[in-house]
Amino acid sequence: MSLCSIKAALLLVVFLVASLWSSAKSARQVAESNNDLGLKFSLFPKWKAVIVFNKLEDGSDFTIHCKSKDDDLGSHVISAGKFYTWNFHVNVWGTTLFFCSVTTKHGSGTYDLYKAENETDLNWSIEEDGVHGLDSLTHFKWTNQLLI
CATH class of the missing domain: 2.60.40 (Immunoglobulin-like)
Structure with missing residues (x-):
């Protein structure tokens, strides 16, 4: 595997982790705002x-x-x-x-x-x-x- 391929794979992993983190944060914010509206459903129970x-x-x-x-x-x-x-x-x-x-x-x-x-x-x-x-x-x- 060339150095260029390793860098590309590493960059892809960093991008995927950042995307997943952002999605999880957005889902948590939606769940919290739903609870503020009186809705009972939550993906992140306390x-x-x-x-x-x-x-x-x-x-x-x-x-x-x-x-x-x-x-x-x-x-x-x-x-x-x-x-x-x-x-x-x-x-x-x-x-x-x-x-x-x-x-x-x-x-x-x-x-x-x-x-x-x-x-x-x-x-x-x-x-x-x-x-x-x-x-x-x-x-x-x-x-x-x-x-x-």
């Missing part, structure tokens, strides 16, 4: 994390078992003052849903703790009177449902 705190004042444990259509996260016992967390990517259709069964000595219930269309609710606390959504790690936003 990591999400849900945190569920044990804020039972009596110091008792609770059991949580979370599932989605594709994943069963299993059953976990969460001690007083501790938390349970998991992370995931939202599916490309923007329809990811995680629902969790929560059992305490005060009652039990099943709750949607992550819905892609309402993705602001990522932090939760389990308390004697129910499951509370949090707008930060310490401040209450609203009560989801009372435990039955």
Whole structure:
């Protein structure tokens, strides 16, 4: 192979890499602008994390078992003052849903703790009177449902 052929091949590789990089950047910008318009579809899903705190004042444990259509996260016992967390990517259709069964000595219930269309609710606390959504790690936003 001549030096001229090697230079031509190298130039072709550089051109292809630059073209692919530009295409990927453009696709990412389109996906982000689509999300700004309220569209759920994304080629570049972001990591999400849900945190569920044990804020039972009596110091008792609770059991949580979370599932989605594709994943069963299993059953976990969460001690007083501790938390349970998991992370995931939202599916490309923007329809990811995680629902969790929560059992305490005060009652039990099943709750949607992550819905892609309402993705602001990522932090939760389990308390004697129910499951509370949090707008930060310490401040209450609203009560989801009372435990039955």
